[in-house]
Amino acid sequence: MTTTGVCENCGAPWHENLACCEYCDVPIQGRVAGIRCPSCSEVATADARACPCCQQSFTKGCVFCGQAAFLTAGSCPRCHEAFEGAEERKAQRDHEARNQQIVGLATKGMSAIGQVAGSSGSRQVIGSLVDMIIKAGR
Ligand SMILES: [Zn+2]
Ligand SMILES: [Zn+2]
Ligand SMILES: [Zn+2]
Known part of the structure; x- marks a missing residue:
C-alpha cells in the first residue's frame, strides 16, 4: 500500500x-x-x-451473542x-420469554390453587401467587 502522496x-x-x-x-491510488x-x-481503508x-x-x-462485526455486515x-431490526427482535424475544415465564408461573399457580382449593389457607396462597406473578412481570 502506498503510504505517502497527494490528492491528484x-x-x-x-x-x-x-x-x-x-x-x-x-x-x-493503491488503497x-x-x-x-x-x-x-x-472513506476509510478496508482494514480500518x-x-x-x-x-x-x-x-x-451482536445483540444476541456479543460477536463484534462490521457495521456494513448484514x-x-x-x-x-440479521442486524436489520436486531434490537427490536431481541427486545421482542426477551418480552416473549418473560411472558412465557409468567404463563408458566401462572399455570403452576393454578394447579397449586387447585390443590389447596377448599382448604382454609387457599385465600392466602392465591394472594401470594398473585404477588409472585406480578413481581415476575416486572
Ligand atoms: Zn482531494
Ligand atoms: Zn469519521
Ligand atoms: Zn451474533
Whole structure:
C-alpha cells in the first residue's frame, strides 16, 4: 500500500488510513476502500476498524451473542442473526420469554390453587401467587 502522496485532484496530502481524499473524496491510488464513516462520511481503508478522522467505531457487537462485526455486515458472523431490526427482535424475544415465564408461573399457580382449593389457607396462597406473578412481570 502506498503510504505517502497527494490528492491528484486537490493536492491535499493523503490521510493515513483513508481510501479517498478527505477533502474532495477522490479515491487514493493503491488503497482499498472500506467503510464510509457513518459519522463524518470519510472513506476509510478496508482494514480500518474505526474512522481515522472522527474515531467512530466501524464495528458493533451482536445483540444476541456479543460477536463484534462490521457495521456494513448484514448479519452476525457467529450466530447469523440479521442486524436489520436486531434490537427490536431481541427486545421482542426477551418480552416473549418473560411472558412465557409468567404463563408458566401462572399455570403452576393454578394447579397449586387447585390443590389447596377448599382448604382454609387457599385465600392466602392465591394472594401470594398473585404477588409472585406480578413481581415476575416486572
Ligand atoms: Zn482531494
Ligand atoms: Zn469519521
Ligand atoms: Zn451474533
